[in-house]
Amino acid sequence: MRHRIPTYLTAATVTTALLTLSACGGGSSSAGGGSGATAANQLEVFSWWTSGSEDAALKELIAGFKKGNPGVEVVNGAVAGGGGGNAQAVLQTRLQGSNPPDTWQTHPGAAIGEYINSDLLADLSSVYEKDGLSSAIPRDLVTSVSKDGKIYGVSTGAHRGNVLWFNKKLTAEAGVELSASTTPDQLVDALGKLKAKGITPLCLGGKDAFATAELFENILLGVVGPSGWDSLTSGETAWTDAEVKQAAELFAKMLPYADPDASALTWDQATKRLAAGDCAVESMGDWAYGELVKDGAKDGTDFGYIPQPGTNGSFVTVVDTFVVAENAKHKDLALKWASAISSPDVQLAFSKHKGSTPIRGDVPTDSLPAYQQQAATSFRGDDLVQSIVHGEAMSPQFQQSFYDAVTQFVQSKDVDAFVKALDAAAKG
């Protein structure tokens, strides 16, 4: 009788193995559709845009491309989940295996720099020349996708990272006024008043480190200003600078007002809480706008928005950019894609769905919702600042250390250890 046990266990182990395999394989099947694409009239577009508004915006790009290129099959290789983390993993694997998608989504600055330095990208200067893009797009942004005079990316829309959203009913209840001229200290006072009314003052989704890091990034920008930001990210100013410490202290003052559930919430769940009136104020990029509207909150009556206190006059850019693989299987089509998605009509249609601002300065914005019109005005007039949290201003290595240092700081509130960790990370 004894031998029945091992037989059963073998069966159980094999089942385990199969279940594990099927669990692992499940996620990649959606991406697998395009990886083997070799047909001549096909273009694979890789992104992490799978949510409702993102998918609709991506479809606008595809429609715009198809109008000029009928008969081409566009393979949508979008990978869901993890705020882009899963897509990054898939993309990195494919790049290591020399099997890149024809074109993929990334951010300017350091993020695109990784690909440029690894000689993975095609030069898009011809597209810029043909379409006269260089004059229509802010110079800073062209620089942020260029190296040695060659341009490697076309951008569709810019999101603003430094927005403070608030629930109007709750702030009115606590007698708090928030406006573009509110200072960081006044914001801390306001959080205190909200708390005194028994309201959770600060919405925060800390399950993924990026939301907390974004709050600190916005506070930091408020203290150092756009020029201080540039000297910090370029390495002129050390991260142990007094102003960074001052920002960390301000951050430490705000953290106790955060939602006690923060570490179990994702950013969109935190935004839902703001819409539902469970918490009052949230520092988050303007992709939150789409989320708020989707949850039935009304712009102007239910929720309001100001630039993060201290950052009025600056626009933290989180720019959606596409690049073309140097050894793309369908490079001609991919270059046509780059040209199509940067046309004014497509940019406008894209931004309407995505909630971003068209990159081109010559796109009329009066058909966009009120928030987006205001963001477009800021984008076209204010100082443009590159985001660390979204991998533009600093290397991916620093970006990860930045997240980790923030996560550590939320618990320890140890300013010296915090700036030391950032300084060490910046020095590599």
Add this chain to the structure above:
Amino acid sequence: MPVLTRPAAPAPHTTKEPPAKPSPRAAWWRRHRFGIAILTPSLIMVGIFVYGFIGYSVRVSVSKWQGLNPDLSPRDPLYQTYDDMFHTPRFQADLRNVTVFTFLFLTLAVVVGLVLALLVHNALAGRTFFRGVFLFPYALSFIVTGVVWRWIFTPSTGANLILQGLGVEHGPKWITDPAVAGDVSGALEPVLPGGHFIQVELGIPLALIPVVIAASWQLGGFVMANFLAALSALPEELREAAALDGAGTVRYHWHIVLPWLRPVVVVVLIILGHISLKSFDLVYAMVGQGPGFATDVPGIFVFEQTFRALRYNTGAAASVVMFLLSAAVIVPYLYRSVIREKTR
């Protein structure tokens, strides 16, 4: 091998001499060639895709490879990546968490599995039904389990609502609790080299306990199934003999059933142990890195270092540490079974 060798029919009319007796080597070859033919392809595959890549990971872990371009030139000194990694508070927290998690999870899963198995085995009716019910969670993806249990253990949405209904105003903080119970790092510091090496509190991170519960819920049924299989092989005569000798239910279970299950416990511990050391998806979906890395595990560290920070060397170094941890669980077991096979 009675199946493979068919007795040859005698050939009475043949005039040939009987074949010469084959040499021992040829006989060995003939006896084993089938096995060798079957095993060779998989040995080659395992050699390349398991051991080859383990070796490659080790090589990457001592290289300078950061960024997208593979750079396999060695770091100076070779152990630098490991040194840096062991000094980060995050990785220290990861090692602490995975140790605590494995210990608590194995204990809870085995206890839950044992209790369920005894209940189902001794159930008067509905054995099949209950076996199915308790085994079902195992069929779920860890991601699904993680999302559901996150909702249950978020203080304001799940379990605490029930507690509020029972009159408990301030329930536990569950997965948002940053506290570490029973900190012993102060006591350990003098014994460990490098002075202030330990930068995290060494104790039980309270936020991990809900994760242990979720994992045990998912795998308790699997443990139960293993125990049930062993129990169904337990000869009924033993119970009768025990009863004749005057043993009650408790003594019967303590002296007969539990020793009978011991080999299965070892196997279960090995399987769950390496699942636990490699855990990624459940933790990633349920809590992420948690407050102050209270629930971060090496699996998440490897993923983020490799794919987000593009520090391939650090990611590989952490993978090697995970591999060694798993090996520390599995190798003694393999060693023991090899010894047992030889002495049989």
